[in-house]
Amino acid sequence: MGKAVTAIVSALVAFGFAATLSVAVVFGEDFDDERIDDEPDHSLCTMEPAATTELDAERARIASIIIAEGQKAGVERRGLVVALAAAAVESRLRNLPYGDRDSLGVFQQRPSAGWGSPAQLMDPAYSAAAFFGGPGGPNATNGASEPPGLLDIPGWQSMPIGDAAQAVQRSAFPDRYAEFEDDARAWLAQLSGEGGTGCEASLPIREGDYRITDRFGFREHPITGEWKLHDGLDFAASAGTPVIAVAGGEVTFVGFRPWAGPHLVEVDHADGFSSSYGHMASADVTAGDTIAAGQQIGTVGNEGLSTGPHLHLTILDGTATAIDPEDWFAGYGVTP
Secondary structure, X not given: OOHHHHHHHHHHHHOOOOOEOOXXXXXXXXXXXXXXXXXXXXXXXXXXXXXXXXXXXXXHHHHHHHHHHHHHOOOOHHXXXXXXXXXXXHHOOOOEOOOOOOOEEOOOEOHHHOOOOHHHHOOHHHHHHHHHOOOOOOOEEOOEEOOOOHHHOOOXXXXXXXXXXXXXXXXXXXXXXXXXXXXXXXXXXXXXXXXXXXXXXXXXXXXXXXXXXXXXXXXXXXXXXXXXXXXXXXXXXXXOOEEEOOOOEEEXXXXXXXXXXXXXXXEEOOOOOEEEEEOXXXXXXXXXXXXXXXXXXXXXXXXXXXXXXXXXXXEEOOOOOEEOHHHHHHOOOOXX
C-alpha cells in the first residue's frame, strides 16, 4: 500500500472513524448465515469428560465440602478443579489421620509447616479453606495467607491445573497432579448440578467454517505498515457467519473502536481472563448480559481496519495483557 493511502488511514483512525478496506476475497464456501438461538451450541464446546474414578458417598461428601469452601472464598470454577485434583492425589479424597511425617487430612497438610493444628487439619472444611487461602483464609495475616494458598499464588489462573496445584502443595513429585485433572472436572460438573454437561470453552466459529489467517505475534500491519504486536488470532470466514462466545461470563462492552468497527464485544470471564471479538458485522448481546460458552454473540464482518471478512479474537489475562489465544485454548484441549 502506498504512503498516501497509509497516511489517509492513519488520519481516519486519529479522528475516530472506522476505516474498512476490503482488499481480500471471502474465504471458503458460502455458509448458512441463519441465526442460531440464544441457547449455547454445545457441539462447539469442550465438554466435561466422564470420571474414570467414581466417588463413593464419603468421597463425594468431602469433594462437596471442598467445592463449597471454594465458592465461599469466591474461587472461580478453574480453582475448584485445582483443589479437587490436589486432594485426589494427596488422599484420594479421604480424611486421613496419617501421612508422610506429620502430614494429615484431605490435602495432607503439615502442622509443622504452619497449615494449622492437627485437629484443624482433620476438619475437611478448614483444610479446604487453608488450601484456597487468600485474604479470607484461616491462615491469613495482613491480607494474605501463610503458607500461601491458591489465591496467594500470582498468575495461578493461567497455569496448567497441575502446576497450580503444585504451587500450593510444593510436592517432591510435581507432575502427579495432572493425573486427576479430567476426573476433577467431571466431579465438579456432577456435584455442582451440571450433570456432566458443563461447557468450559468453545471455538468462536464452527469448525469447517473458518481458516486461521494470522496468529499472535509481531508483524507489519497490512494496512498501516506499522510494525506492532498482532494481539490475537484471526479467523477468516464468510460475512454473516455466527460468532460464538469462547467462554461464559458477563458482557462488559459493546460498541465502537477504530480498529474493530462499531460492534466490538468484550466479555469478562470472571476467572482472570477476558475476551474480545473484533470486526463483526453485528452484535447480538448488550453490555451487562450474562452469556454461556457456545452462545452466539454476533456475526463475522469486515468492519474497522480489516482486509476482508474475519473475526479477530483477543484474550487478556488478569493483568489486562494480551496472551496467545492458542495457548488459552490449549488449556481446554481445544485446537483452533
